[in-house]
Amino acid sequence: MKVLLLGGTGEARTLAELLVAAGIDVVSSLAGRTTNARVPVGEVRTGGFGGADGLADWLRAHPVDAVIDATHPFAATMTAHIVAASRVTDVPLLVLRRPGWTPGRGDNWHWADSPSAAAELLPSLGSRVFLTIGRQGLDAFARPGKSRPGLWTLARCVDPPEPRPSWCTLVLARGPFALADELALLREHRIDVMVTKDSGGQATSAKLDAARQLHLPVLVIRRPPVPTDVRTVESVDQAVQWVMRTT
Known part of the structure; x- marks a missing residue:
């Protein structure tokens, strides 16, 4: 076999x-x-x-x-x-x-069908963004115009995108991530909205627990x-x- x-x-x-x-x-x-x-x-x-x-x-x-x-x-x-x-x-x-992940009690989730759809919805949810979708789809959040008025973005990837984006602060890290570290990251950067893909699994789910504890909206891109x-x-x-x- x-x-x-x-x-x-x-x-x-x-x-x-x-x-x-x-x-x-x-x-x-x-x-x-x-x-x-x-x-x-x-x-x-x-x-x-x-x-x-x-x-x-x-x-x-x-x-x-x-x-x-x-x-x-x-x-x-x-x-x-x-x-x-x-x-x-x-x-x-x-x-x-x-x-995939499912929202629990106390979660404030919003859904989008694609990165571009998420980028359009994002400004209505917050202004300091934790973008945790990996390298694929980042460009959708860099477009000028109504998709990024006044947004500050922290983007986390395993490997750096090429070319390296100038429109966001980049942090390189590989999961699994601990809840305490996710809470510290969100607080340090005063994040008020999170964007993620519905990847599922435990390796990166602590960010969702952290968002729940801090009462942050989460914008989830459907798989x-x-x-x-x-x-x-x-x-x-x-x-x-x-x-x-x-x-």
Whole structure:
């Protein structure tokens, strides 16, 4: 049994470890966009495939029994490519997506369908912004005009955007983050509104707890949907069970 695992997430690393321990050959594919990325066990390849056609060609040249898409919930382009490639090559596909976040008691959340939509809504919610969406989508918040009247922005990323933005204060950090540190960061910079993606997971969820404690509005960008006809699970254990049934 051999599996192509599209990863880069914590769930992908855990899944690779469990599958390799079960005697399954795993090829983990990393996009290579993050420096000093945590490398999973098993065989690893880095870099893109050349779109859906290139991925289909790779699957024909490197036969596998199954493909698991365990990329970030916002890696919509990669998901679209693997869905198309699996259809033309008839390789079984599973999408592993951790559950998104849900607001709790005391939360003041607002939703947007895209970074650009969030940028338009942002000025009505606050003026000192904690922008924690990673590098992708930052440009939407840099536009002149009504999207940024009087806004001061602190942007947190794992790696610096290229070119480095001049319109915001940049902090580079990798989760997981502790609640006490998130509270200190928000207080130090007098943040009055937070912007995040609905990434889900525990590694970066402390910021939401901090926003709740400080009664801050949170602007949440919805994740792109997975095609409804693609088998999807929410946990690593479910993914392992699917692989075992597929053998």
